[in-house]
Amino acid sequence: MEAPPVTVMPVTGGTINMMEYLLQGSVLDQALDSLLHRLRGLCDNMEPETFTDHELVYLLKGQQGNPFILRARRSLSHPTAPWHLRYLGQPEVGDKSRHALVRNCVDVATSHSLPEFLNEMGFRMDHEFVANGHIFRKGAMKVVVTKLSRILVPGNTENIERLSLSYLVELSVLAPAGQDTVSEDMRSFAEQLKPLVHLEKIDPSKQRH
Amino acid sequence: MQQREEKQLEASVESLISRVAYVKNALHSFIYKLENEYDRLTWPSVLDNFALLSGQLNTINKLLKNEKTPSYRSQVIIPLLLSPDRDDDLAKLTEQRVPVFSHEIVPDYLRTKPDPEVEEQEKQLSAEAARIGPEVAQKQIQTLNKLCSGLLEKLNNPRDEREAESSALRQNKPSFNPADTNALVGAVAFGKGLSKCRPPGPVAPGLPGQGPLMSGGPTLQQVTIGGGSGQQPSMGGPVSQQQGQPGKMPSSIKTNIKSASGSMHPYNR
Numbered sequence: 001m002e003a004p005p006v007t008v009m010p011v012t013g014g015t016i017n018m019m020e021y022l023l024q025g026s027v028l029d030q031a032l033d034s035l036l037h038r039l040r041g042l043c044d045n046m047e048p049e050t051f052t053d054h055e056l057v058y059l060l061k062g063q064q065g066n067p068f069i070l071r072a073r074r075s076l077s078h079p080t081a082p083w084h085l086r087y088l089g090q091p092e093v094g095d096k097s098r099h100a101l102v103r104n105c106v107d108v109a110t111s112h113s114l115p116e117f118l119n120e121m122g123f124r125m126d127h128e129f130v131a132n133g134h135i136f137r138k139g140a141m142k143v144v145v146t147k148l149s150r151i152l153v154p155g156n157t158e159n160i161e162r163l164s165l166s167y168l169v170e171l172s173v174l175a176p177a178g179q180d181t182v183s184e185d186m187r188s189f190a191e192q193l194k195p196l197v198h199l200e201k202i203d204p205s206k207q208r209h
Numbered sequence: 210m211q212q213r214e215e216k217q218l219e220a221s222v223e224s225l226i227s228r229v230a231y232v233k234n235a236l237h238s239f240i241y242k243l244e245n246e247y248d249r250l251t252w253p254s255v256l257d258n259f260a261l262l263s264g265q266l267n268t269i270n271k272l273l274k275n276e277k278t279p280s281y282r283s284q285v286i287i288p289l290l291l292s293p294d295r296d297d298d299l300a301k302l303t304e305q306r307v308p309v310f311s312h313e314i315v316p317d318y319l320r321t322k323p324d325p326e327v328e329e330q331e332k333q334l335s336a337e338a339a340r341i342g343p344e345v346a347q348k349q350i351q352t353l354n355k356l357c358s359g360l361l362e363k364l365n366n367p368r369d370e371r372e373a374e375s376s377a378l379r380q381n382k383p384s385f386n387p388a389d390t391n392a393l394v395g396a397v398a399f400g401k402g403l404s405k406c407r408p409p410g411p412v413a414p415g416l417p418g419q420g421p422l423m424s425g426g427p428t429l430q431q432v433t434i435g436g437g438s439g440q441q442p443s444m445g446g447p448v449s450q451q452q453g454q455p456g457k458m459p460s461s462i463k464t465n466i467k468s469a470s471g472s473m474h475p476y477n478r
Contacts, residue, residue: 024387024390024394025385026385026389026390026393028386031382031384057400108368127403128399129397129403148396150392150402150403163396163402164389164393165389166385166386166389168397169396192212194382195384196385197384198390202394204394204398205260207395
């Protein structure tokens with residue numbers, strides 16, 4: 001069988017490889033209000049946005065070592081909005097002086113049949129959690145203050161219990177690969193949030209054990 | 210003697226007029242700013258305007274208290290001629306605010322007593338003051354003085370002292386907990402403490418490659434051949450208890466379905 005003509009070949013490539021630059025920290029409940037006020041002052045002037053999301057993490061176990069992880073997220077406050085599927089790669093081991101964690105990031109919006117689809121593909125849900133909190137924006141930078149809750153009964157997002165007495169604070173930027181000025185901007189923004197929150201590059205693989 | 214007084218009166222009235230003109234100009238520009246530039250106005254500049262007005266009023270007060278100023282109370286202004294006709298000179302003098310010197314404007318512009326409502330309030334206040342008696346009044350005065358002086362002291366103290374206090378307070382209340390940061394990052398990154406197969410809490414997680422073999426209807430099954438990869442067992446949940454030993458027993462379910470990759474593509478070209 002000859003190869004089909006070039007025009008019929010599936011489209012591959014052509015998308016920009018987006019990287020996510022990330023800094024994380026946390027803030028205790030009692031300091032949350034001062035942090036929110038400071039963020040409202042520092043970030044772009046918009047109505048404060050809150051969100052309630054339910055995230056499910058799916059794993060595809062291969063015969064090789066590392067499983068393939070996909071994160072599916074849906075909004076509990078906007079039930080008709082599309083689901084959001086995200087792939088995050090391994091953190092890039094670049095030079096140590098880079099201030100933010102950099103990893104490959106692919107985002108797509110999907111329909112509501114995502115969990116069934118992933119199950120049919122062979123993914124298994126590893127864990128799920130509910131995240132709610134506030135989101136702020138400054139230019140290309142996004143600051144998210146989240147309260148994570150554990151789901152006690154699988155599939156039931158009403159019965160949840162908080163994971164800790166702190167809120168997770170994440171500063172992230174999605175940018176094409178190779179832009180190192182982004183991490184400088186992130187670092188100067190993070191300086192402005194001290195001493196309330198210390199945003200730093202936390203390597204997730206170091207947290208495992 | 211009278212001439213001197215007259216001269217003094219004239220001089221003081223002139224300076225009063227000029228001071229009042231300053232106040233009028235300041236008010237005029239402030240109102241203009243408030244009406245036309247309100248979206249660009251900042252609180253410090255509004256405060257500046259108020260401070261300017263307050264300073265000018267202060268100067269007027271000082272001027273009036275000045276010993277060289279004769280007492281205006283002894284002077285009386287009597288309108289000699291009231292006419293309902295428009296007076297152009299007057300209009301020019303007052304910037305078109307008073308075009309006619311008539312019966313309507315006299316009670317407002319030549320008023321010497323306060324408004325009736327204000328007079329009522331003043332009467333009430335003086336009656337109240339007379340009622341409470343001198344000792345009580347004295348005590349109230351003393352308390353007020355004490356409060357004011359305490360406040361002034363706090364405000365006037367050098368800024369360093371105050372900053373030392375406030376920074377000490379801030380240090381005693383840390384606003385974040387690094388251990389919590391790690392726990393939260395672990396939860397988001399790989400579900401530490403969240404996985405449904407494990408009891409809640411940061412139990413040492415097995416590698417996420419540990420899957421329950423009897424979970425509902427997958428169409429592709431992967432074979433974990435000989436648990437020799439050293440995976441830790443998971444307790445509870447739907448996993449069968451045969452896996453109790455640390456991965457020495459080969460899995461009891463053997464299938465010959467391999468994961469769909471490579472050569473088994475049905476649409477092989």
